[in-house]
Each structure stands twice: as structure tokens, then as C-alpha cells.
Amino acid sequence: MQQLSTLIIPLLILFIVSVGLRRHIPVYEEFVEGAKEGFSIAVTIIPYLVAMLFAIAMFRASGALEFFMHALSPVANWLGFPPEVIPMGLIRPLTGSGSVGVLAELIQTHGTDSLIVKTAAVMFGSTETTLYVLAVYFGAINIRKTRYALQAGLIADFSGFIAAITITYWYFS
Amino acid sequence: MLNKIWAALIITSILFALIRDIMDEINNPYQNGIPQNIPYTVLKHDTQQLVLGFLTHQPDDKDLIDINAIIETDSRIKLYIDSNSPQWLQLLASVHGNGSNFTATLIEQNAEHMHILFPELHWVKLRAITEAAFDMAEFAAKLALGLIGLMALWLGLMRIAEQSGIIQSMVKIVQPLLRWLFPGIPKDHPAFASISMNMAANVLGLGNAATPLGIKAMQQLQQLNNKSDTASDEMCMFLALNTSSVQLLPPVTLIALMGTQISDLIIPIILATTCSTITAIIVVRLYQKGRLRCNN
Numbered sequence: 001m002q003q004l005s006t007l008i009i010p011l012l013i014l015f016i017v018s019v020g021l022r023r024h025i026p027v028y029e030e031f032v033e034g035a036k037e038g039f040s041i042a043v044t045i046i047p048y049l050v051a052m053l054f055a056i057a058m059f060r061a062s063g064a065l066e067f068f069m070h071a072l073s074p075v076a077n078w079l080g081f082p083p084e085v086i087p088m089g090l091i092r093p094l095t096g097s098g099s100v101g102v103l104a105e106l107i108q109t110h111g112t113d114s115l116i117v118k119t120a121a122v123m124f125g126s127t128e129t130t131l132y133v134l135a136v137y138f139g140a141i142n143i144r145k146t147r148y149a150l151q152a153g154l155i156a157d158f159s160g161f162i163a164a165i166t167i168t169y170w171y172f173s
Numbered sequence: 174m175l176n177k178i179w180a181a182l183i184i185t186s187i188l189f190a191l192i193r194d195i196m197d198e199i200n201n202p203y204q205n206g207i208p209q210n211i212p213y214t215v216l217k218h219d220t221q222q223l224v225l226g227f228l229t230h231q232p233d234d235k236d237l238i239d240i241n242a243i244i245e246t247d248s249r250i251k252l253y254i255d256s257n258s259p260q261w262l263q264l265l266a267s268v269h270g271n272g273s274n275f276t277a278t279l280i281e282q283n284a285e286h287m288h289i290l291f292p293e294l295h296w297v298k299l300r301a302i303t304e305a306a307f308d309m310a311e312f313a314a315k316l317a318l319g320l321i322g323l324m325a326l327w328l329g330l331m332r333i334a335e336q337s338g339i340i341q342s343m344v345k346i347v348q349p350l351l352r353w354l355f356p357g358i359p360k361d362h363p364a365f366a367s368i369s370m371n372m373a374a375n376v377l378g379l380g381n382a383a384t385p386l387g388i389k390a391m392q393q394l395q396q397l398n399n400k401s402d403t404a405s406d407e408m409c410m411f412l413a414l415n416t417s418s419v420q421l422l423p424p425v426t427l428i429a430l431m432g433t434q435i436s437d438l439i440i441p442i443i444l445a446t447t448c449s450t451i452t453a454i455i456v457v458r459l460y461q462k463g464r465l466r467c468n469n
Contacts, residue, residue, distance in 0.1 A: 008377065008379070009379065009382060012330075013330060015339075016330050016333050016334045016337075016339060017330075017333065019334075019337050019338075019339055020333040020334075020336065020337040022337075023337045023338065025333060025336045025337045027333050030329075030332050030333050030336050031329035031330065031332060031333055032329065033329075033332055034328040034329040034330070034331060034332025034333070034335075035325035035326065035328050035329035035332075036325075036328075037324070037325075037328050038320075038321050038322070038323075038324035038325030038326075038328055039321050039324075039325070041320070041324050041328075041388060042317050042318055042319075042320045042321040042324055043317070043318075045317040045320065046313070046314050046317045046318075049313040049314075049316060049317050050309075050310050050313040050314060051179070052179070052313075053309045053310075053312065053313040053316075054305075054306045054309045054310045054313065055179055055182040055183050055186075056182060056309070057305040057306055057308065057309035058182070058183060058186040058187070058302045058305055058306050058309075059182045059183075059185065059186040060305065061186070061190075061298075061301045061302045061304075061305035062185070062186035062187070062189040062190045062193075062298060062301075062302050063189055063190070063193055063298065064185050064186055064189040067189065096426075100426055100430070103427075103430055104430060107430060107431075112431055112432060112434040113434060117431075118434070118437070118438060118441075121427060121430070121431050121434075121435075121438055122438055122441045122442055122445055123445075124424075124427055125420055125423045125424060125427050125438065125442040125445075125446075126420070126442055126445035126446045126449060127416070127417070127449065128415065128416040128417070128418070130416040133387075133412065133415055133416050134175075134412060134416075136320075136384065136388070137387055137388060137391050137408075137411075137412055137415070138391070138404065138408070138412075140388040140391055140392070141388075141391050141392055141394075141395040142401070142402065143395075143402060143403065143404050143408070144402050144403075145400075145402055145403040145404060146174075146175050146404050146409075147403065147404045147409055147460075147467055148174070148409055148457070148460040148465070148467040149404050149408065149409040149412045149413065150174050150175050150178065151174055151456075151460070151465075151467060152409060152412075152413040152453060152456045152457045152460060153412060153413050153416040153417070153453070155452060155453075155456045156413055156416060156417035156449045156450075156452050156453035156456065157416065157417070157449070159417075159448055159449050159452035160417060160445055160446065160448065160449030160452075163444070163445040163448035163449060164441070164442075164445040167441045167444045167445050167448075168441050168445075171440065171441045171444075172437075
């Protein structure tokens with residue numbers, strides 16, 4: 001499986017270019033024609049990404065996250081899962097680097113074979129940084145009114161977390 | 174919803190920072206205006222170079238951290254700070270100096286201890302969130318510009334694939350599966366191919382390929398959209414599928430962090446992501462049918 005993912009990209013590139021050649025496409029010229037757009041798309045994304053990431057950075061720096069973690073830990077205890085994994089649930093939809101930091105910290109204190117770290121890792125692997133993806137994908141095509149996309153993404157994230165916690169507990173016990 | 178969440182992030186962070194700073198003003202954790210007794214040893218008598226011993230401010234750690242310092246004229250002492258120094262000294266250096274040093278007032282000294290009055294620290298959290306906002310604005314632009322190369326590579330390859338008919342044959346294969354999820358995309362539209370390639374990249378944990386292919390798919394969906402500033406139903410479905418995607422192979426960062434333990438986690442991750450993907454499809458469908466409402 002691991003080998004597959006390293007092989008797939010070079011094979012795909014080989015496939016595209018060789019089929020292009022066989023069908024007498026001027027491959028170099030067409031590649032450049034398509035690639036031209038890369039710059040303008042990246043530039044279009046900038047305002048959306050700045051808006052999203054600066055707000056998230058302020059939120060992280062303010063210490064509000066720790067407060068919510070403390071406020072939510074009785075709920076976690078009541079539901080029967082470790083409160084240590086709450087920060088992962090709170091920060092995962094917001095930032096990728098932040099959630100990597102949370103996981104690295106948990107690994108340092110509990111070790112990779114503890115149930116807490118396994119749960120947090122499954123949570124990490126099961127969801128995406130929804131706000132970042134939303135800013136990039138909608139930013140690239142200048143969509144400002146996102147309708148229900150964010151709600152749907154966050155509800156899916158939440159169900160992913162609940163599933164991750166339940167499944168990890170069931171799987172490792 | 175996005176507007177409200179965005180505003181809430183900014184307002185809560187400023188309120189929290191303000192409350193924390195006001196509590197700091199009351200509790201005075203940085204000992205503003207209170208001279209500190211610091212043990213020292215002299216390194217060189219002629220240049221007045223010495224080493225100050227500071228508490229690390231970590232619980233159950235009685236060791237002292239050495240800070241280099243020089244006595245300047247008129248009871249002024251200059252402290253040299255690096256990234257291993259205690260947090261509050263680093264803060265002082267960034268607020269009252271150039272980041273690597275700052276000057277404090279030397280009140281009196283005996284053979285072992287120095288009585289030092291440090292500059293005052295106020296509004297630490299508000300300063301921190303402002304700095305975080307500026308830093309991140311800069312980083313966001315860098316991040317977006319960093320996409321240029323990858324975007325260009327994939328858009329170039331996709332262009333060859335379009336011209337040589339690969340996309341068209343791919344559409345034929347995947348559209349029976351995808352038409353159910355994206356009923357608004359007309360038959361034989363190339364968007365089916367980009368969507369399926371993006372999904373494949375996501376499932377295999379290939380983040381570098383997934384983002385450019387996803388943007389390509391979004392562009393094609395935008396051509397079918399009749400309100401150019403508003404997301405279409407197809408776009409919302411595509412985004413929700415993206416953020417909840419089934420992961421056959423975990424993302425590279427997770428593999429790097431977990432090491433050999435990762436092989437145990439693959440099955441739980443596949444099961445959990447299957448749950449979130451199903452939820453995403455159901456939730457988007459409920460919004461599309463008007464069972465759930467959003468106000469824009």
C-alpha cells in the first residue's frame with residue numbers, strides 16, 4: 001500500500017505524457033498553456049487565506065483554546081473519553097500545524113502506544129483542516145458566500161471525531 | 174455562518190487576551206515594580222562581565238539558568254537573552270530591547286546577590302495576539318504563493334490530459350458513480366474527471382496532488398455556476414466530501430509522527446472516515462432538500 005502511493009504519481013505523469021505523445025499532442029506547448037494559470041490562482045487565494053489564517057492565529061495566541069479545553073473536560077469525563085484529546089478536536093478544523101503540535105505534545109507525555117495518543121492520532125487522520133480547505137478552494141474561484149459548506153464540513157468533522165474516539169476504544173479493547 | 178464564525182474568532186481572542194491582561198495587572202505575575210534578588214558570579218572583573226542565575230520558573234526544578242550580563246555605567250545592567258532563557262526574560266527582551274538583550278536597573282549588590290529592578294511588562298497577551306496576526310498575514314501570503322509551482326505542474330498535466338482525450342475517457346468511467354452525488358453536473362462534463370482524481374489523491378493521502386486537482390474541479394464547477402460569488406450545491410458537496418474524505422493511507426505527517434505504530438491505526442482511520450463521509454453526504458443532502466436551513 002505504502003509503495004503504491006509513491007509509485008502512483010510518477011506513473012500517472014508517464015501515462016499522461018505518453019498518451020499525449022501517441023495522439024500527436026504538442027505536449028510541451030500544451031503543458032505550458034495549462035500551467036500559465038497557476039500564478040493567477042495562487043494570487044487570487046491570498047486575500048481569503050490571510051482573512052482566515054490571521055483570525056485563527058489570534059484565536060490560538062489568546063489562550064481561549066485552553067479555557068474551552070478546561071470548560072469541556074467535565075463533559076469528556078462524563079462521556080467516558082480522556083479530556084486530553086479535546087484540544088485535538090478543537091484545533092484540528094482550524095490549523096494543520098497547530099494540530100500537529102498538539103499530537104506531538106501528547107506523544108511526548110504519553111508515548112505512541114498509549115490509548116490517548118492512538119485516539120488523538122485517529123482523530124487527526126480522520127479529519128481535515130476544514131477552514132483552510134474552505135478558504136483555498138472557494139478563494140481560488142472568488143466565492144465569498146459559502147452557504148452551508150462550512151456547516152456541513154464542521155458537522156462531518158464532528159462526526160469524524162466521535163467515530164474516531166468510539167472506534168479506537170472498541171478496536172483496542 | 175462563515176461571517177459569524179470568523180467574527181467570533183476575532184472577538185473572543187481579543188476579549189480573552191484583554192481579560193488575561195487585566196488579571197495580570199491585578200495579580201502581577203511579572204513582579205512589575207518589585208526588585209528581584211538574583212545570585213551572580215563574576216566572569217571578568219575588568220569588563221564587568223558576569224553570569225546571573227535565574228530560576229527556570231518550572232515546577233519542581235530547582236536549577237538555575239545562567240544568563241550573561243554586563244554592568245554598564247550608572248547602575249545599569251545589560252542582560253543577554255537567547256531562546257533557552259526563561260519565558261518572561263525573552264518577553265522583556267522583545268518588548269524593551271531588540272530581542273536579544275535589554276537593560277535593567279541595578280539597585281545594590283553584595284558578594285552573592287544583586288538587587289535588580291526589571292522593566293515592567295504590561296498587556297502581554299494583547300501584544301502576543303497582535304504579533305500573531307501580523308506574522309500569520311505574512312505567512313498566509315507566502316503559503317498561497319508557494320502553491321504556484323504545484324498548481325502550475327498539475328494544471329499543465331491536466332491540460333495535456335484534456336487535449337489527448339484522457340479526461341473524456343475517464344469521465345465515462347467515473348460518471349455513473351458520481352452523477353448520484355453531483356446531479357447538477359451535465360453528462361460527460363470534464364468536472365467528473367477532476368473530482369474523481371482529487372478524491373483518489375485524498376484517499377491515498379497525496380496532499381500535494383489533491384489541492385491543485387481540487388482547485389481545478391472547483392474552477393470547472395464555477396463555470397456551471399450561475400451566481401459567481403455564491404457556492405453552488407455541487408461545490409458544497411465537493412467541499413464536504415473533501416474535508417471528510419475516506420483515508421486508505423494516512424497523511425504523511427501522521428506517519429512521520431507515529432512511526433511504526435501507524436499500521437495499527439489504518440483500520441480505525443478507514444472506519445472513522447467512512448462514518449464522516451457518510452455524515453457529510455447526508456448533511457449536504459438535508460441542506461439541499463431544505464430540511465436543514467442556512468440563512469444565506
